[in-house]
Amino acid sequence: MNSKILALIQITFRESLAKKTFIAFFGISTLICLLFMFALNLDIVDGMQSSVALFGQESKELIDIEMLIFKIESAVAVLLFSGGLFMSLFATSGLIPSLMQTGTVDLLISKPLGRFHILLGRYLGAVAIVGFNVFYLVIFSWLILSLKTGFWHAGFLMAGIMIVLTFAILYALMTLLGILTRSGAFSLMITYLILFFSPLLLQRDQIYALLSGKIWGILLDSFYYFLPKTAELGNITRLLVQGQPVFSWMPLWTSVVFGILMLTTSTYIFSRKNF
Amino acid sequence: MTVIETHHLTKYYANGRIQALEDFNLEVTPGMIFSLLGPNGAGKTTLIKLLLGICFPTRGKAKIFGQDIKNYSCHSKLGYLAENHRFPEFLSAERILYYYGKMAGLNRSYLLERIPELLELVRLKEWGKVKIRKFSKGMLQRLGLAQALINDPELLFLDEPTDGIDPVGRREVRDILLALQERGKTIFLNSHLLSEVERVSDEIAILKNGKLIEKGNVQQFISVKHTYQLRIQNGKAELPDILNQFQISAQEKDDMLLISVSDEQQLNQFIDELRKRQLMIQAIIPHKVTLEDFFIKVLEDSQPS
Numbered sequence: 001m002n003s004k005i006l007a008l009i010q011i012t013f014r015e016s017l018a019k020k021t022f023i024a025f026f027g028i029s030t031l032i033c034l035l036f037m038f039a040l041n042l043d044i045v046d047g048m049q050s051s052v053a054l055f056g057q058e059s060k061e062l063i064d065i066e067m068l069i070f071k072i073e074s075a076v077a078v079l080l081f082s083g084g085l086f087m088s089l090f091a092t093s094g095l096i097p098s099l100m101q102t103g104t105v106d107l108l109i110s111k112p113l114g115r116f117h118i119l120l121g122r123y124l125g126a127v128a129i130v131g132f133n134v135f136y137l138v139i140f141s142w143l144i145l146s147l148k149t150g151f152w153h154a155g156f157l158m159a160g161i162m163i164v165l166t167f168a169i170l171y172a173l174m175t176l177l178g179i180l181t182r183s184g185a186f187s188l189m190i191t192y193l194i195l196f197f198s199p200l201l202l203q204r205d206q207i208y209a210l211l212s213g214k215i216w217g218i219l220l221d222s223f224y225y226f227l228p229k230t231a232e233l234g235n236i237t238r239l240l241v242q243g244q245p246v247f248s249w250m251p252l253w254t255s256v257v258f259g260i261l262m263l264t265t266s267t268y269i270f271s272r273k274n275f
Numbered sequence: 276m277t278v279i280e281t282h283h284l285t286k287y288y289a290n291g292r293i294q295a296l297e298d299f300n301l302e303v304t305p306g307m308i309f310s311l312l313g314p315n316g317a318g319k320t321t322l323i324k325l326l327l328g329i330c331f332p333t334r335g336k337a338k339i340f341g342q343d344i345k346n347y348s349c350h351s352k353l354g355y356l357a358e359n360h361r362f363p364e365f366l367s368a369e370r371i372l373y374y375y376g377k378m379a380g381l382n383r384s385y386l387l388e389r390i391p392e393l394l395e396l397v398r399l400k401e402w403g404k405v406k407i408r409k410f411s412k413g414m415l416q417r418l419g420l421a422q423a424l425i426n427d428p429e430l431l432f433l434d435e436p437t438d439g440i441d442p443v444g445r446r447e448v449r450d451i452l453l454a455l456q457e458r459g460k461t462i463f464l465n466s467h468l469l470s471e472v473e474r475v476s477d478e479i480a481i482l483k484n485g486k487l488i489e490k491g492n493v494q495q496f497i498s499v500k501h502t503y504q505l506r507i508q509n510g511k512a513e514l515p516d517i518l519n520q521f522q523i524s525a526q527e528k529d530d531m532l533l534i535s536v537s538d539e540q541q542l543n544q545f546i547d548e549l550r551k552r553q554l555m556i557q558a559i560i561p562h563k564v565t566l567e568d569f570f571i572k573v574l575e576d577s578q579p580s
Contacts (some may be wrong), residue, residue: 007377011363018365103361107422110327110355110432111378112347274288274330 004113005121012095012125021091022129028087029137037144069151070242076141077159077241081166081234084137085195088130088167089174093188095126096178105275115271119175123263126171131164138163155243162237169228169259170195176266179273197223199231228255276341278430278461279303279326284335286321286485291333295321297485299335303463303478305429308456310464310472310493312570313482319465320358322482323432326463327355339430351380354423358434358465360415364408368399368418371407372425379426386425393421396451398444412439420448424455431455434465449475473497473566481573488577496569501538502562504531508555517552521545533562 016022099105099122108118138160146152170191177187200207201224208217232251239246279301286296296318303309311319324330326337328344342349362371369390376386394400397417407415416439423431433452437445445468452462452475466472472479473493481489489496507514514532518525523545525534536542549556564572 003382004378004380007374011366011374014365014370015363018363101361103357103359106324106327106329106357107355107360107362107375108378109329109347110350110353110357111375112350112380113378114347272331275324 004111005117005124008108008113008118008121009125009128012122013129015095015098016091016126016129019091019094021087022133025087025091025133026136029133029140032137033140033144036141066151066153069145069149069153072145073142073153073156073159074238074241077156077237078234080134080137080159081163081237084134084163085167085170085230086192088133088163089170089188089191089195092126092130092171093174093178093191094184095122096175096187097182097184100179100182100275102275109275116267119267119270123171123175127164127168130167130171131160134163134167135160153243156241158240159237162233162240166228166230166233166255169255169262170230172259172262172266173228176262176269179266179270194227195230198227198229201227202229202231225254226258228258230255276305277302277338278305278307279309279337279339279463281322281326281337282335284322284325284337285333286318286325286330287333294485296325296332296482299482299485299487301480301487301490303461305461306456306459307477308452308462308464308475310466310476310479311482312466312469312472312479314574316484317482318485319482320434321485323355323434323463323465327353327432351426352428353430353432354426354428355432356416356419356423356434356436358438360419360422362407362415362418362422365406367404367406368394368410368421369403371418372421375422376425381426389425389427393424396424397421398447413441413444416440417444417448420451428460430461430463432463432465435467436464437466437468437471445471469565469567469570479566481570483574483577489573493566497563497566499562499564501542502533502535503542503559504528504562505534505559506531506557507549508557510552510554513552513554517545517548520548531558 099108099118105118109115113121138157142156145156173194174187174191177190178184181187201220204217204220204224207220211217229251233255236246236249236252280303281299281301284296284299284301287293288295299318299322311322313319321330325332326339326344327350328347337344339349340352366374372390372393373386376389377383381389391400391403394403397420399414399417399421402410402414407418410418416436420433420436423433436452437448440448449471452464455462456475462475464472464476476493478491479489479493479496480487514525518534521536521541521544523534523536523541525532527533534545536545546556546559
């Protein structure tokens with residue numbers, strides 16, 4: 001079964017590459033890393049930065065190099081988290097609808113593969129290509145920073161894991177929407193809405209104050225606990241990169257539960273769908 | 276042992292408003308080329324999709340190789356060429372066969388041998404490394420056939436296999452099907468090209484509005500009972516007399532005489548008389564109609580009066 005799913009993952013990988021969006025993603029990642037490589041200059045004396053220059057602008061203040069690295073890495077991680085997710089969702093939005101096309105799905109079902117495996121292969125293919133791109137960017141930028149500073153902080157790699165995990169959660173929703181509507185554009189719009197709705201829900205205490213009626217509070221709380229908490233996942237990523245303690249893992253596990261629920265529902269509907 | 280069997284297979288769409296297949300019973304035995312005929316929307320593709328688990332029956336049951344169609348493990352023994360199939364156009368023909376072969380559970384070493392053989396069989400050897408977005412409709416169809424054959428299946432479902440293929444290609448497809456049949460494979464064919472069906476099929480079923488209206492042996496359907504085509508070389512003047520003697524009705528058709536006898540015994544007595552009068556018989560063959568004639572007649576007969 002593994003080799004059959006692997007073939008599906010490979011086809012998905014090739015399809016993503018053929019769509020050029022991932023080539024653009026890869027190109028942008030390389031460009032960011034190269035800019036980083038040539039634009040950032042550090043002089044380090046006894047663990048203290050004696051001068052730092054970014055794009056030729058030099059700072060004379062003395063800062064602990066570890067602090068500086070944490071700051072740069074967390075800034076890069078947050079940038080990658082929001083930008084990487086945005087691009088990854090955009091680039092993979094068409095994969096489920098293209099799987100559902102008549103003439104494609106028929107041939108796959110005629111193979112000795114369960115429908116669950118077909119969907120899983122597609123899903124894992126999308127996660128694999130996003131993982132490839134994200135880790136390329138994270139590892140490349142981590143290497144540049146570490147080589148330039150001599151400070152090897154593996155915590156930065158957690159950013160890659162968190163971005164891919166958050167993508168996997170959001171892509172589970174996009175998979176369900178793709179199955180239900182067969183529209184890449186629609187599923188992308190709804191997923192973006194969820195992505196950007198999350199920071200709003202985080203501020204729900206301030207929203208309560210503007211609303212009358214308890215029902216709104218219950219409704220907003222329900223939304224908050226049910227939907228993936230992308231803003232908080234971004235914050236957890238930042239804390240992990242900075243090596244600071246994470247006080248609550250609730251946003252992570254409730255988001256993972258949401259992803260599993262979406263994937264299970266997708267499998268259920270896909271398994272019973274007439275093509 | 277039957278390869279395919281269906282029991283009261285029924286499929287409705289749109290909450291029962293569209294009746295795609297109604298109470299369909301069928302048995303297909305091994306080594307047979309079985310063809311499904313019917314006008315557009317008769318339910319032919321729906322039947323194949325039901326058998327392959329692409330859609331699910333509203334009622335009834337079906338088995339392939341004795342296994343319920345819900346069990347997809349039997350798919351390792353079958354191949355399928357879908358109507359309007361769609362391959363990833365960013366891949367080459369070789370890669371498509373490789374990936375679909377892998378999905379069929381085949382290993383790499385087998386596929387590396389099998390793929391060139393199949394590309395040769397469907398006349399795409401020179402195109403193996405070319406991305407299929409450059410392929411014509413006929414080439415895609417031939418690639419589809421190669422894909423259906425990748426696992427050397429025991430049962431082959433072909434939905435309009437010659438669609439878009441030129442006459443030479445059609446003949447090649449026909450030869451491939453007959454060669455597969457010789458190797459004991461069972462072929463389930465769905466085609467609008469009745470002349471092709473007539474040439475290759477052992478049995479046919481005719482569907483209309485989701486219902487089975489005729490099923491049986493092709494040769495029996497196209498043979499007209501107790502009617503023969505007769506060609507004689509000389510003594511044509513004596514024929515009316517002999518025909519009257521045996522009370523055989525006849526009519527001229529091209530350069531032949533179409534005679535209708537009551538049974539084989541009367542036919543033999545008639546031949547004896549011809550020989551006795553030293554008339555030279557050049558040919559006497561059972562009269563047949565084309566499958567197209569038969570198909571149209573069956574459809575017309577099924578119209579409610």
